[in-house]
Amino acid sequence: MSAFKSWLNSTKSNLNDQMKKFKNKDFLEAIVAGCALVAAADGNISADEKQKMAGYIGRNEQLKVFDMSLVIARFNHYVENFEFDAIIGKQEALKAISKFKSKPEEGRLLIGVCSAIGSADGDFDPQEQAVVREIATVLGLNASEFGL
Numbered sequence: 001m002s003a004f005k006s007w008l009n010s011t012k013s014n015l016n017d018q019m020k021k022f023k024n025k026d027f028l029e030a031i032v033a034g035c036a037l038v039a040a041a042d043g044n045i046s047a048d049e050k051q052k053m054a055g056y057i058g059r060n061e062q063l064k065v066f067d068m069s070l071v072i073a074r075f076n077h078y079v080e081n082f083e084f085d086a087i088i089g090k091q092e093a094l095k096a097i098s099k100f101k102s103k104p105e106e107g108r109l110l111i112g113v114c115s116a117i118g119s120a121d122g123d124f125d126p127q128e129q130a131v132v133r134e135i136a137t138v139l140g141l142n143a144s145e146f147g148l
Helices: 002-021 025-039 047-059 068-084 086-098 104-118 126-138
Strands: none
Touching: 025 068, 025 086, 025 104, 025 126, 047 068, 068 086, 086 126, 104 126
């Protein structure tokens, strides 16, 4: 776990500049889809989790490059997909993320944001880690590169 924490700490310091570099609609979709996947890691997205995730997105310096009302609206869109059907929600989220399979720099940044969100409450639990590992696989990246 110390390799992950070390990687996460070094990644967090560079996220803001990198987010500005990749500010576009597809990347926004991938970021919020990843957030929804992490929130749904335990199979249930509670109202508290929605508020925590929306609060994190709204306060996070790296995500401020995007219009916050759009970020929250798109996050809610993905959450609603999960609430309708977990399999459909997961497929739709992974579809948005998979657009970055041939873009490893953006993929690494996406993993960094999802990991930061997963650990935002101080507990990056095994279910959240498994989701981030799956995102890495979809992106064609090796999860061990991130200490996962």
